[in-house]
Amino acid sequence: MDTAIKNNERLVFQVINDLLFIPQSVDREDLEQIGKIALWKAMESYDESCGYKMSTVCYKAIYTDIVGYLRKSRAKKRQEVIVGEGLTDDFMEDLFGSMLIEEIRKLLTDDDFNMFLDKTIGDLTFDQLATKYGLTKMQVRYRFNKAKALLRKNITWEDNNT
Incomplete structure (x- = not known):
């Protein structure tokens, strides 16, 4: 499992780089950590019978978790x-x-x-x-x-x- 996560770690960086705007107040390392946790969870729960490639499922999970984090951090800023x-x-x-x-x-x-x-x-x-x-x-x-x-x-x- 660890080898598979290492081999697919690039998906985390791909998701982060695909995002158009990342606020300066958000630490990129935080996004990487959130993405790696999402990758781990997605790989652990992946079921081949779902009909999608593992990379597609992982990308979606990583994207969802990172965007969710950014939305939560943006909600805090809305006070301004x-x-x-x-x-x-x-x-x-x-x-x-x-x-x-x-x-x-x-x-x-x-x-x-x-x-x-x-x-x-x-x-x-x-x-x-x-x-x-x-x-x-x-x-x-x-x-x-x-x-x-x-x-x-x-x-x-x-x-x-x-």
Whole structure:
């Protein structure tokens, strides 16, 4: 079992690297630890008769646990959100860093930038965004995915852990 976990440990790093935004306040080592525990649990409970490859089941388990942790840590930060006004400057700087925010602003239109923040930080659903911006759900989903792809293409992340 230990050998199998070591051999599949790269899935943890893949999940972490696939995440678009990780707040600066979150320690990458914490995410790695959460991912390794999720990997261990997934491998222990894996059943070949489920019809999925072990790597698929493990990836999903790791992703779910890490995103759950990030949501919980973000919920603690929500105390800094000004009701009706959006997000405070301190929260935004902590989450993205002012340079990253400016880089994102340059790449996206104002509506797409606001929509992207409403979705990623404000946790609005596509239905809620469609109502807010006067678009269809499909249009919102398309614009959100297009913005995400544009950011992935144009913003490079330095990995200091390798």
